[in-house]
Amino acid sequence: MAVIEVERLHKRYGDEVAVHDVSFEVERGEIFGVLGPNGAGKTTTVECLSGLRRRDGGRVSVLGLDPVTERDALRQVLGVQLQHSALPERLRVREALELYASFYRRPADIDGLLTRLGLTEKAGAAYKRLSGGQQQRLAIALAMVGSPQVVVLDELTTGLDPHARRATWELVEQVRDAGVTVLLVTHFMEEAERLCDRVALIDAGRVVAVDTPAGLAARAGREQRMRFRPSEPLADAELLALAEVTRVLHHGPQLEVVGTGNLVHAVTSLLARRQIIAGDLRVEQATLDDAFVSLTHATTSGATS
């Protein structure tokens, strides 16, 4: 069942159209990614569906509620962590959570939340004394404090080191495992590949693709390459007989097999049938990065056209 429905969303800032025509649906229990270059309209889109901005056109429904006309009801079931959501410097972690909890009819247990997010020891610390990773954990905790059914996380791991980023990904997975639907805005392809069930790729205010990360990567249409040292001789003709293989190259004892589609599966199945072991196997596949670059246009100014 779709918990978020966005249909032909349109938003202008003065004369500039930030979101031309954005449509997608998010199913219950998904981690759904919104990807796109700077200025593509990602934040504007999630602000419109969180009720923080008024759309100029289109239809939006979150858990059956309209974010503009039913904003108060929506706030009780939607958690939002937005880019650069700074708190007063002296506010302590527990105070921030208690303050936010007071806005909700069904607040989460604050001690439980502190434990889950690894913030128990920092409960008495002022916001400005937290590290970047701890501030992000607090941001997630604040988005979760109302026991929401849907959370929106915007650029959650920007500025975090690889350890803190991975720890934050685990937290997002825990949030999803607790039954919460997650809408994640991100710039990091690795993050989308690791976390998202599906992603919408937005470019210049329009959706250019909605797919699984693997499905999007496949659309990049890039050649796949496998290199390995076969344990037994293997005739080129056998490899070339596979529909997925376009070329076979020789580098001394190494074979390089070039092709498209599900090349890895086709070649490894052939090797298994022939009981040949692929030594030093290396695979170069199209990635979400390739899809991002081929399906979107970089805008150095960040402006949309």
Ligand SMILES: Nc1ncnc2c1ncn2[C@@H]1O[C@H](COP(=O)(O)OP(=O)(O)OP(=O)(O)O)[C@@H](O)[C@H]1O
């Ligand atoms: N408050 C605003 N007033 C005027 N223009 C705005 C405002 N907020 C965003 N814009 C413009 O709308 C367009 C989309 O911005 P938005 O922040 O939604 O993009 P984004 O995809 O989230 O970008 P980024 O990845 O850089 O965060 C940009 O051209 C931006 O300059």
